Structures are given as C-alpha cells and as structure tokens.
Amino acid sequence: xxxxxxxxxxxxxxxxxxxxxxxxxxxxxxxxxxxxxxxxxxxxxxxxxxxxxxxxxxxxxxxxxxxxxxxxxxxxxxxxxxxxxxxxxxxxxxxxxxxxxxxxxxxxxxxxxxxxxxxxxxxxxxxxxxxxxxxxxxxxxxxxxxxxxxxxxxxxxxxxxxxxxxxxxxxxxxxxxxxxxxxxxxxxxxxxxxxxxxxxxxxxxxxxxxxxxxxxxxxxxxxxxxxxxxxxxxxxxxxxxxxxxxxxxxxxxxxxxxxxxxxxxxxxxxxxxxxxxxxxxxxxxxxxxxxxxxxxxxxxxxxxxxxxxxxxxxxxxxxxxxxxxxxxxxxxxx
Numbered sequence: 001x002x003x004x005x006x007x008x009x010x011x012x013x014x015x016x017x018x019x020x021x022x023x024x025x026x027x028x029x030x031x032x033x034x035x036x037x038x039x040x041x042x043x044x045x046x047x048x049x050x051x052x053x054x055x056x057x058x059x060x061x062x063x064x065x066x067x068x069x070x071x072x073x074x075x076x077x078x079x080x081x082x083x084x085x086x087x088x089x090x091x092x093x094x095x096x097x098x099x100x101x102x103x104x105x106x107x108x109x110x111x112x113x114x115x116x117x118x119x120x121x122x123x124x125x126x127x128x129x130x131x132x133x134x135x136x137x138x139x140x141x142x143x144x145x146x147x148x149x150x151x152x153x154x155x156x157x158x159x160x161x162x163x164x165x166x167x168x169x170x171x172x173x174x175x176x177x178x179x180x181x182x183x184x185x186x187x188x189x190x191x192x193x194x195x196x197x198x199x200x201x202x203x204x205x206x207x208x209x210x211x212x213x214x215x216x217x218x219x220x221x222x223x224x225x226x227x228x229x230x231x232x233x234x235x236x237x238x239x240x241x242x243x244x245x246x247x248x249x250x251x252x253x254x255x256x257x258x259x260x261x262x263x264x265x266x267x268x269x270x271x272x273x274x275x276x277x278x279x280x281x282x283x284x285x286x287x288x289x290x291x292x293x294x295x296x297x298x299x300x301x302x303x304x305x306x307x308x309x310x311x312x313x314x315x316x317x318x319x320x321x322x323x324x325x326x327x328x329x330x331x332x333x334x
Contacts, residue, residue, distance in 0.1 A: 008090065008100040008125070009319035010082075011136070012116070014067055014159030014182065015285065017047075017081075018315040019089050022323075025226075026315060027089050034081045036062045041078045054202075069159040069178045070105025071112040075119060082123035099127040101322035103136045103314050105160050106176040129326055131321050133157065133314055134164035134174060137283040140317030141307035145169060149277065150271025154260050154296075154304075156286025156313065158182050161256045163263040165271060173266045177259045181285050183252040184209060193247040196238040199229035200314075213245065215291030256286070257299045264300070279303035283313040 009017040012032070019028035030047030037044055038060050044055060053061055066077035090098070100120060104113055113130060118126045138145050138153040145151055145166035155162045162176040185205055192198050200208075203226055212223045221242045229236040260280070264272060281301055282293065287310035296304040307313050 001228060006098055006325070007319075008086070008098065009315055009322050010100055010102045011133075011315035011318060012104075013081075013157055013314070014065075014069060014180070015134075016311075017085060018312065019076055019085060020315045020319045021089060022301075026312060028085055029210075032065060032067050032081075034064050034066060034077050036064065036077070038062060040064075040076075046081055046084055060203055061299040070107045070157075071109075072115050072119065075115060076212060079119040079122045080114075082119055082125075086124050092275055097126045098124065099129070099322065100125045101129045101131055101136075103133040103318050104130045105157075106132050106134065106162050106174055107178055108161055121275055129322070132162070132164070132171070132174065133160075133320055134162035134176075135166070135171060136315075136317035136321060137162075137307075137313040138164060138166055138281070138317060139320040140313030140315070141281050141283050141310075143281060150267065150274035152263070152267075152275045152280045153307075154256075154280055154282050156180055156256060156282065156284040157314075159283060161259055161284075161286070162199045163260045165263060165275070166266045167274075172268070172271060173263050175259050175263045175266075177255055179252050179255040181209070184249050184286075184289075187249040187252050188245065192225065192227065192238075192240070195244065196225070196236075196240065197206070197230050198225070198227040198236045198238055199230050200225055208240075208245070210288065212242065213249070213289060214242075215246070215289065215295040217242070217291070241294050254294070257296060260296070260300060264302070276302055279305045281305055283307040285311050287311075 004201055011019040017032045020026045031051045033050045035045040035050040041064050055072050064074055064077045066074045066081055072078050117128045124182040134153055134155045143151040148168055150167050151204050152165045153332040158181045160176055160180050165172045188205055188208055192200050201236040222239050225240055226237050287306045293304045
C-alpha cells in the first residue's frame with residue numbers, strides 16, 4: 001500500500017499539532033500531548049485522547065507535553081508522537097521519499113532545530129525542510145511577502161509570540177518573545193490564587209480567556225468562577241472583576257506589544273510606510289482575544305487586523321512554502 005501523499009506540512013505548536021496534505025487540507029488538528037504507560041516506553045494515547053486522560057489521574061499512565069515554548073522538551077516523546085501522527089495521516093507504508101515542511105519557532109537554537117529534524121527523520125520523514133513560524137503564518141494569512149513592499153505579521157501562539165517584516169520574498173526584520181497565550185493563562189491562574197485563594201479547572205481558564213476577557217470594554221463586569229480552595233481543598237466559587245483581571249494580564253500583553261514595537265523600530269522607513277498603509281496582521285490563537293486588534297492598534301499607532309482563520313495560518317503557510325519551495329527558498333531555514 002502506497003503512502004497517500006508524499007508531502008506533509010506540519011505546524012508543531014506548543015499547544016496543538018496540525019498537519020496539512022495535498023487535496024485534503026488540514027487532516028490533523030489535535031492537542032500537543034501524549035500519554036505513555038508507567039515505563040514511558042510504550043505510547044498509550046495522543047492528542048485529544050491523551051488530554052482526556054489528564055482528569056483521570058491514573059497511576060499507570062504518564063502524561064507528557066513533548067514540545068514547550070517552541071522547542072522539544074522530551075525527544076523520545078516527540079519522536080513517538082510524530083511517528084504516530086505520520087502513520088495516522090499518511091498510512092502505514094511510506095513511499096521512498098516523504099517530504100515535510102515544518103514550522104519552527106524563531107526562539108529555537110540551532111541545536112534545538114537539529115533535535116527537531118532528527119525526531120522527524122526518526123518518525124519516518126525522508127526530507128525535512130524548516131520554516132520560521134512567523135514566515136509560515138504570513139504566507140498562510142495571504143500576505144504577498146515576495147512583492148517589493150513591506151508586510152508584517154504578528155503570530156501569537158501558545159508558547160511564543162513572533163513578529164516578522166517581509167519584502168521581496170525574504171525576511172527583513174524578525175523578533176520573538178517566549179510570551180504567548182500560556183503566559184496569559186499563568187497570569188489568570190496567579191490572579192485567582194492570590195486574590196481568591198482558589199485553583200480553577202482548565203476549562204474555567206479557557207472560558208475566562210476566550211469568553212470573559214474583552215480588551216475593548218470600559219464598563220465593569222463580573223463572572224462567577226468555579227474551582228477548588230487552595231487552603232481547604234474543597235469546592236469553591238468566586239466572583240471575579242474584569243478590570244482586576246485585565247490589570248493582571250497587562251504585563252504579558254505589554255511584552256507582546258513591546259516585541260512588535262521593537263520590530264517596527266528596526267524596520268527601514270520605506271517598509272514602515274507600507275505597513276502603515278496596509279496594517280499589521282495578527283495570527284495564532286492570541287488573535288482570538290476579544291478586543292486585541294483595537295488594543296494593539298492604540299498602543300502601536302498602526303492599524304492591526306486579525307487574519308482569517310488565524311489558528312490555521314501557520315500550517316497553511318507551511319504548505320504554501322512546500323508547494324512553492326523554489327519561490328520561497330529564501331524564507332526557509334538551514
């Protein structure tokens with residue numbers, strides 16, 4: 001049986017793994033988490049199935065997040081996870097040459113990139129090409145990075161935020177910070193522990209960030225949050241103030257804005273003029289924070305726009321780069 005496709009585009013994010021193949025689009029979009037037996041030798045589950053095991057607290061299962069803050073945290077877990085994913089989306093028997101374009105964080109060192117490439121070879125990929133996450137996101141968002149004009153993307157992922165300015169098919173300026181959605185989650189958890197003496201469920205954190213937080217509203221609003229008392233260990237409910245929470249997460253938001261501002265400061269004036277005209281495009285999971293476009297527009301004095309399907313920009317852009325490898329060769333990493 002032949003492999004269904006010779007080409008794979010992989011977005012190996014801190015929070016989720018996404019894979020796109022020709023003619024079928026995105027065929028894998030699952031949490032970046034794996035479960036092993038207690039010996040940590042045999043893969044028990046991955047993705048959503050592994051995540052569901054988190055709440056069970058089973059003693060015979062070890063849960064691992066193999067990729068953290070844009071780099072490999074556990075080589076063996078990453079290798080086994082990728083091998084399982086490749087087998088799942090591409091079939092059991094590989095053709096002689098399977099090519100992959102894989103997004104990688106700008107924060108990754110050359111040694112960390114090598115570890116990623118080695119894990120992909122071990123997973124059964126024959127030819128591996130790397131592309132910086134922000135560059136892939138720019139392509140996936142539909143930015144014409146090959147034109148003689150400046151365009152800019154800000155990719156706010158779970159573990160990192162990456163800003164990039166592009167012109168004539170290549171990167172002009174790029175900066176990154178290991179501040180992302182995980183930092184905002186940590187801010188929220190810290191606020192609840194310090195101000196309300198409670199430990200919330202992960203589902204409550206998701207609800208707070210995606211449904212409650214709104215960076216545009218000025219009037220006060222409240223939300224009832226459910227969790228567990230950090231003192232008694234008993235169930236607890238508490239009413240939280242929107243304004244107090246916004247104050248708590250402002251440090252992480254400010255870190256993201258500063259990274260974008262520093263990128264603009266290093267950008268040539270002519271390209272800044274182009275960016276001023278067409279706006280800064282925001283991709284990644286952070287783009288879905290309510291009011292973020294307005295918040296960043298005010299702080300940067302430059303229009304900021306959310307990309308269409310922002311969480312899929314990176315994998316779609318990696319596929320574009322794979323399909324037109326010669327055209328975007330300058331954008332690839334060695």
